[in-house]
Amino acid sequence: MKYGYFLFVFLWAAVSAFAQERVERWERFELTLPGPQTGNPFADVNLSAEFSSGKEKVKVAGFYDGNGLYKIRFMPKQTGEWKYKTTSNSKPLNGKTGSFTCIEPGPDNHGPVQVADTYHFKYADGKRYYPFGTTLYAWTHQPEGLEEITLKTLTDAPFNKVRMCVFPKYYSHVENEPPFYPYVKKSETKDVKGKPKFQWDLSRFEPAFFQHLEKRIDDLKKLGIEADVIIFHPYDKGHWGFDSLGKENDIKYIRYLTARLASFRNVWWSLANEFDYVKTKPRADWDDYTKAVVSADPYGHLCSIHNGSVYYDNWKPEYTHVSIQNGSTVEDFGRATLLRDVFFKPMVYDEVCYEGDLQQRWGHLSGEEMTEAFWQGVIAGTYVTHGETYKNAGDTIFWAKGGRLIGSSPKRIGFLKKILEEAPGPLELSDPWKDHHTSRADSSYYLVYFGKNMQPEWEFSLPRKGGPKTGRKFKVEVIDTWNMTIDERPEIFEIAETTDYRIFDKKRTSIRLPMTPYLALRIKEYRE
Structure with a gap:
């Protein structure tokens, strides 16, 4: 008995608390603590910490990261000495104290993106940010080799924002099983057609899934790319059931996701892609989901909700900017500015159809049409997001799985981006009534x-x-x-x-x- 006790103490000490001593402003401080593994740590253990520097106090939620390890993450907004103290219903995790020094940011660290001048954006350090995004819905759910090709493509592409889903996508041209799932799998069977059917333990998240997602968001950060993280989407069709978890489980998922990702400076929150096509969630629930995200994020990251056919209540204060699907807004002069004058917030036309050769009407813009959409948006003081749907080697389509870009618009979009970044400031229509x-x-x-x-x-x-x-x-x-x-x-x-x-x-x-x-x-x- 004594030998077993001392072995336990030795192993516990070997996995002692770990945290950095110095962290850049707007970078991620991470505290790792050993804790209980019995029962269900995801449901049974509550963990949070209060960080303080002078009069500034910030409370953040912790989370269980598997293998008996708990983590608390924090993004300091000001330099100087920060202290922290944990609170938990688990004695080994409660009352832990420590400190770290927040130092000046490095040359590539401009902080999170924020709204500026009503319709535009800046980094936290004041540098202008002009969103030139692309769409990569399920890129983090592909084999490692393909994900690495995608990152290499982004290295040479003009895009500084990526729209990406947390949950995997089961949709035309992207029906592969991902390497990781967000929940612990209880069972897997085959239906009459041989397709897999899953049962999940919705009370237990799968840390490896989220660790992989975090790695890829960090990979984007190294490239200077913002991750526009789509929390829910309708592209499940009952295959996994992640679009129909029920409201209680949805809220638990939001809390776990925000505890893990809110400290990432390059994260934006997109409550949903095509929220109105998620038929398992009533419209009224989206307010509750949005407030759950915003209340769990002490840093005030950018937040939006994306529509299918019907716009949401984008004027509500929780939404920092407007994310719109509507190709007609950038097909001709005078259109893009109209919605801007309705919502009085930055307008990002995140889906205006895609350059490609798919049969679907949303998937076969020419390179000229895609480039034209960007110019129409920028001239009107708004912003546009790219997507590419050409069939590539192995049925890889960039818009869904990533890979390589083969379209003609990205270079032209990069040309426009350079022109805009060389301007003395963001653009506005000079006479929006008569000269578009x-x-x-x-x-x-x-x-x-x-x-x-x-x-x-x-x-x-x-x-x-x-x-x-x-x-x-x-x-x-x-x-x-x-x-x-x-x-x-x-x-x-x-x-x-x-x-x-x-x-x-x-x-x-x-x-x-x-x-x-x-x-x-x-x-x-x-x-x-």
Whole structure:
């Protein structure tokens, strides 16, 4: 008996508490504690901690990570000394204290993304963030080799946001079984067609599933990519039943997920993809799910809910921005700005159909159409998300499983991204009532987009509202958005006295344009 007791004490000491001593601002502090394994640690053990620095106090939830280990994670928002103390109904986990030092962030650490200037975004350190996203619904549910190919693709792609599901997806072109499941499996049988049928212990999460998800979110962070994490989706069709767990289990899942992921600085919360197609969840329940996420996240990460056919109540304060599925909003001028004027929040058109060759109407945009959608969104002061549905080797489709990009739009989207990031600030329509072609960052910087329209010349003309004063000078660059060229013209334009709603050059000068579609003009103040 004595030998067994001392062996237990030795093993317990060997798995002692572990935590970092120094953590960058907005990085993840992690405390690991050994604790009970008997019974059901997921249900029986409560664990939290309060972190304090001066007058700042933050309470966070802990979680069971399997193998007798419990974790508490925290993202410090300010530098200096932080102290913590745990609270638990389990004696070995209760009353644990410690401290760490939060240091200045490294050069690639700008903090989490936040809303800025009503319709736009910034990192926590003030650096501008312009979302140029792509769609990778089930990329973390694929074989390791394919996931690594996806990461390599993202390394060379222009995208800085990825829409991705927590739960696996059972849908056209993505019907494979994932390597990990979110719950402990009780049994697996075959139906009459030979397809697997599962029973789950919904009181026990599978830590390996979430550890894998976390690894991939960290992989995205290393690439400077935000993870727009989709908490629920309707693409299960009864195969696993993760879309119909019941409200009580849904809330438990939300609490476990947020305890694990809220400290990741590059996480955004998307309550659902196509919430209105999740027929097992009444519309009224989405408010409860949203409040459960927001109340469990002490850092205020960005939060949205995505629609199928019917919009949700996006004006509610829990939603920081609007995530919309609607391809028509970016098919022509003057459309994208309309919803922005309804919700008064950043507009991200997260699904506008996809570049590809699928038969479904949402899966066969041309590269030109996908690129056009991005320009229409950006000109209107909104943002657009990419997706690609070309069939690739092994029936891999980027939008679903990841892999390699073969479409023609990503390079052009990257070209636009560079143009926007070089601007002195985010774009807004100069005159949203009458001119849906002309956007500006300020009175010294304009972007005019023609789309499919072709014309032989352009007379220097800008909206009067918020425009430059008489005598200021400008130069014009002609941008071919498809061929990705920029042609600086030699003319110098000088602003004339304004008498109407437009501003013209003193000499009413025009410039010749090539008769090709998808042209834009970049107009910048000229200083001699």
